Amino acid sequence: MSDNHNTVGRTGLGIRAPQDFAAGLFLVVVALFAIWQASDLPLGSLRAMGPGMLPRAVAVMVGLGGVGLMIFSFFEDGAALERFHWRGPFFILGGIILFALTIRTAGLIVAGPLAMFFGSIGSDEFRWKESIVFSVGLTAVCIVLFKFALGLPIPIIAFM
Amino acid sequence: MDSMFANLALGFSVALTLKNIALCFAGCFVGTLIGVLPGVGPIATIAMLLPITFGLDPTGALIMLAGIYYGAQYGGSTTAILVNLPGEATSVVTTLDGHQMAKQGRAGVALGIAAIGSFFAGCVATLLIAALGLPLTRLAQLFGPAEYFSLMVMGLVFAVVLARGSILKAICMILLGLMLAQVGTDLETGQERMTLGLISLSDGIDFAVLAMGIFGFAEIIRNLENPETRDVVRNTIGRLLPGKEDFRQAYKPILRGTFIGSILGILPGNGAVLGPFAAYTVEKRLAKDPSRFGRGAIEGVAGPESANNAGAQTAFIPLLTLGIPPNAVMALMVGAMTIHGIIPGPQVMTRNPELFWGMVASMWVGNLMLVIINLPLVGIWVKLLKVPYRMMFPAILIFCCIGIYSINNSTSDVLFTAFFGLLGYVVLKLGFEPAPMLLGFVLGKLMEEKLRQSLILSRGSFMTFLDRPVSAVLLVIAIAMLVLALLPSIRKSRDEVFTE
Numbered sequence: 001m002s003d004n005h006n007t008v009g010r011t012g013l014g015i016r017a018p019q020d021f022a023a024g025l026f027l028v029v030v031a032l033f034a035i036w037q038a039s040d041l042p043l044g045s046l047r048a049m050g051p052g053m054l055p056r057a058v059a060v061m062v063g064l065g066g067v068g069l070m071i072f073s074f075f076e077d078g079a080a081l082e083r084f085h086w087r088g089p090f091f092i093l094g095g096i097i098l099f100a101l102t103i104r105t106a107g108l109i110v111a112g113p114l115a116m117f118f119g120s121i122g123s124d125e126f127r128w129k130e131s132i133v134f135s136v137g138l139t140a141v142c143i144v145l146f147k148f149a150l151g152l153p154i155p156i157i158a159f160m
Numbered sequence: 161m162d163s164m165f166a167n168l169a170l171g172f173s174v175a176l177t178l179k180n181i182a183l184c185f186a187g188c189f190v191g192t193l194i195g196v197l198p199g200v201g202p203i204a205t206i207a208m209l210l211p212i213t214f215g216l217d218p219t220g221a222l223i224m225l226a227g228i229y230y231g232a233q234y235g236g237s238t239t240a241i242l243v244n245l246p247g248e249a250t251s252v253v254t255t256l257d258g259h260q261m262a263k264q265g266r267a268g269v270a271l272g273i274a275a276i277g278s279f280f281a282g283c284v285a286t287l288l289i290a291a292l293g294l295p296l297t298r299l300a301q302l303f304g305p306a307e308y309f310s311l312m313v314m315g316l317v318f319a320v321v322l323a324r325g326s327i328l329k330a331i332c333m334i335l336l337g338l339m340l341a342q343v344g345t346d347l348e349t350g351q352e353r354m355t356l357g358l359i360s361l362s363d364g365i366d367f368a369v370l371a372m373g374i375f376g377f378a379e380i381i382r383n384l385e386n387p388e389t390r391d392v393v394r395n396t397i398g399r400l401l402p403g404k405e406d407f408r409q410a411y412k413p414i415l416r417g418t419f420i421g422s423i424l425g426i427l428p429g430n431g432a433v434l435g436p437f438a439a440y441t442v443e444k445r446l447a448k449d450p451s452r453f454g455r456g457a458i459e460g461v462a463g464p465e466s467a468n469n470a471g472a473q474t475a476f477i478p479l480l481t482l483g484i485p486p487n488a489v490m491a492l493m494v495g496a497m498t499i500h501g502i503i504p505g506p507q508v509m510t511r512n513p514e515l516f517w518g519m520v521a522s523m524w525v526g527n528l529m530l531v532i533i534n535l536p537l538v539g540i541w542v543k544l545l546k547v548p549y550r551m552m553f554p555a556i557l558i559f560c561c562i563g564i565y566s567i568n569n570s571t572s573d574v575l576f577t578a579f580f581g582l583l584g585y586v587v588l589k590l591g592f593e594p595a596p597m598l599l600g601f602v603l604g605k606l607m608e609e610k611l612r613q614s615l616i617l618s619r620g621s622f623m624t625f626l627d628r629p630v631s632a633v634l635l636v637i638a639i640a641m642l643v644l645a646l647l648p649s650i651r652k653s654r655d656e657v658f659t660e
Contacts (some may be wrong), residue, residue: 020326023590027332034339037354041346047620049612051346051353058339065332072328082589088384089585092377092557093578099561100574108562115561116554123384125550138555142562150212152566 017078020069027066034059088122095119107158108147112139164290171290171517175525180223183216184522187224188529191231192238194559196541197552198245199383202232203598204376206492207368208559210499211566218500219515223522225496229489230526233472234278234534237465238541241270250433250468253440257453257460268398270461271538273410275531276402277462278469281418282527285473288422289480289520293509296481300506303482305613306624310634312484312603312610315428317638319599321645322434325591333592334600340365341604348612360572367495369564369573370601371488373580374587374594376560380553381585400535406458413443413463421467425474428486432471436464473523479504480516484603488595491602499567 015021035056044050099115116135120126146152174180190212194205209228213221233250240251241258254274261270303311316334323330343354344364355361402410420442421435443463444453453460476493478486483505485491497504502512509516534541564577587594618624626632 019591020329023329023332023592026586026590027336030336030339034354037356041351041353045620046615046622048616049348051349051351054608054611055339055342055353058335058342062332062335062339065328065335068328069332079591082591084589085385088381089582092381092384092553093581095554095557096377096561096574096578096581099558099565100571100578103561103565103574104571111561112558116558119557120550120554122381123550123553125548127550130551131554134551135554135558138558142558146212146562146566151215152211152562153569154562154566 015073017073017076018081019079021073022081024066024069024071024073027069028063031059031063031066034062087124091122092119095122103158104155105158107155108139108143109157112142163294167293167513167517168290168521170513171519171521174219174514174518175223175521180220180518180522181525183220183224184227184525185529185533187227188231188526188533191228192235192530192534192537192541193231193544195232195235196238196544197235197556198239198243198545198549199379199553200556201236201375201379202229203371203488203492204379204556204560205232205235206489206496207372207376208563210368210492210496211563213496214499214566218497218502218512219518221500222493222497222502222515222519223526225493226519226523227526227529229493230282230469230472230523230530231533233469234275234530235541237274237278237468238271238534238538239545241274241461242267242542243545250436250471253436253464254461254468256440257455257457260454260456261458261461264456265398266456268400268538269402269406269458272400272535273402273406273458273462274465275534277410277414277417277466279527279531280414281421281466281468281470282473283524284418285422285425285470286520286524286527288474289477289523290517292426292477293481293516293520296477297506297509300482303630304628305610305617306628306631307634308482308484309607309610309614310625310631310638311428311482312607314634314638314641315484315486316596316600316603317642318427319596321641323593323596325593327642327645329592330596333587333594333597337597337600337602338604338607340370340597341601342608347605347609358572360570360576364605365576365601366567366573367491367602368567369576370580371492371598372560372564373577373582374584374598375488376556377577377581378584378588378594380556381581382588383549384553400538402458410458410462413439413459414466416442416446417463417466417468418470421470422474424467425471425486426477428478428484432468432475432487435467435471439463439467469527476523480508480519481506484606488598488602491598494602 038052038055038059041052042050043052095115095118098118099111102111102114113135116138117131120131143156146154147156190209191205194200194208195202206228213224216224236251237254239245240254241262244255244259258270320327320330320334343361345362346353352362417439420439424435425432440460440463443459444450447459475486475490478484479490479493485494494504502508561574564573584594614624625635
């Protein structure tokens with residue numbers, strides 16, 4: 001996990017483990033969100049727990065863990081925060097979302113190449129022609145394999 | 161003893177029908193095929209291939225899934241030896257000496273000894289499952305909710321201790337997993353919890369969706385960020401069958417590895433991960449000339465690979481006897497079993513003996529199949545490994561999408577997978593290890609159920625967990641493990657084990 005090439009140096013706030021500090025902050029935010037979401041669920045008693053008891057208890061523990069990480073990050077040296085890249089996540093996740101949006105409305109014949117082509121752009125080594133040929137070819141393989149060989153109920157052509 | 165062999169005979173009569181042999185073969189083959197792809201571990205492989213078993217009868221489906229599982233495991237080792245890329249944590253150690261052997265032109269021998277060691281380990285583990293199945297099932301019937309809860313707490317503590325990096329961070333991941341497990345309809349009151357008003361969340365988060373997001377998609381994103389250093393062996397593979405001298409060096413490590421792996425695999429909380437590390441350390445300590453390790457010592461492949469496979473298989477024991485999945489792969493098995501209407505646990509053996517023993521016997525058949533399939537097909541795997549990642553990841557992407565979509569024919573599942581891919585990426589970037597989160601998620605629902613049941617029985621008193629002796633012992637073990645792991649001296653050696 002120790003990527004030294006893209007590090008953000010020590011902050012001026014005396015934080016000695018920026019990654020842990022950010023991790024703690026992330027957990028606190030998640031915990032607060034969960035506590036808010038679970039706030040209208042009845043707690044019940046220990047003898048007969050309501051639906052809200054454990055979600056709130058666990059969320060509080062997550063939050064305490066996060067606070068702990070933040071506190072320790074002032075006292076112990078740790079890893080720097082890694083840089084977040086946007087290209088990979090954007091195109092990969094975008095490709096998946098495109099697949100989800102088109103599989104029912106257009107079918108695999110559109111969703112397959114679309115998702116693969118869009119996802120391919122996420123790589124630094126992206127090549128136009130290769131990607132188009134490859135994603136169309138592989139979709140054909142998928143159709144034969146999943147639809148005809150395995151009989152999964154995937155819509156192939158849905159727009160006609 | 162007699163009944164054990166009678167049961168095994170029943171199992172083999174199920175596993176050795178032509179249809180089930182074919183399914184086992186198909187499972188091993190596609191499992192290896194996908195598992196060989198770098199960056200695709202057993203979890204993603206199984207989640208991806210789960211839908212292809214839907215059309216089968218339960219026994220056939222489980223036999224095929226078990227085949228996929230072993231195939232994926234062995235595929236990971238193949239990648240470790242040939243490319244120096246471990247598919248998952250358990251094959252990390254194999255890269256050390258396996259890849260060195262490959263560089264010296266002995267890739268074939270490394271693969272051969274890995275297959276033979278795995279096969280031997282598989283045979284022993286199959287017998288162990290058959291032997292322990294019955295007594296452990298009886299034990300499980302004595303377990304009340306308090307004991308179950310404490311056992312799962314112990315499992316989670318093991319997972320924390322075994323995770324790499326900071327213990328606090330591992331605990332946080334477990335808790336986050338537990339939190340995600342509570343999304344959905346409350347078991348007792350039927351009230352919706354933390355569903356954000358989304359209908360598709362009212363049944364909770366599907367395990368395959370979470371696993372695929374975190375181990376499939378987040379992994380692709382991370383691989384794209386770290387420019388590839390794939391080092392496919394250029395030398396010839398060499399002969400596959402190890403020679404006499406190789407066997408002489410390897411048979412003891414195989415025996416020891418099998419023993420270590422089998423024991424650790426039974427532990428709840430993913431003990432199987434520790435097997436290869438422990439086996440490697442033992443071999444290095446026992447070696448006359450430890451400096452050979454890291455430079456292509458055959459013992460460094462034989463021991464860990466046997467331990468790996470033994471652990472992969474004995475991990476079925478807690479699942480089949482207690483109904484508690486010890487790791488994420490077994491959790492996927494739970495998902496698969498539930499889809500076919502089987503709830504894992506002690507009742508499987510009594511209610512579906514054909515299924516239970518058929519699956520146990522097919523494990524042995526699967527291990528044999530791996531030796532038969534892999535040795536002649538090594539050439540194909542090498543070619544597959546030379547495909548550049550920019551072409552490989554779109555293929556993985558589309559297989560994952562089709563796989564997830566097909567599980568429930570649901571587009572919202574696909575969208576959630578994208579969301580968990582993002583979550584997995586963020587979590588990795590923040591230096592967390594995602595495996596404990598998955599385990600927390602897996603055990604979350606069952607733990608909540610058992611906790612609430614025990615507190616109802618004890619009228620709200622937590623003392624019930626300490627008053628009942630078995631439960632108290634389990635909790636004491638858990639606390640002792642945690643304290644030990646936190647001691648500075650142990651912490652240091654723990655870091656060494658994982659960096660080695």
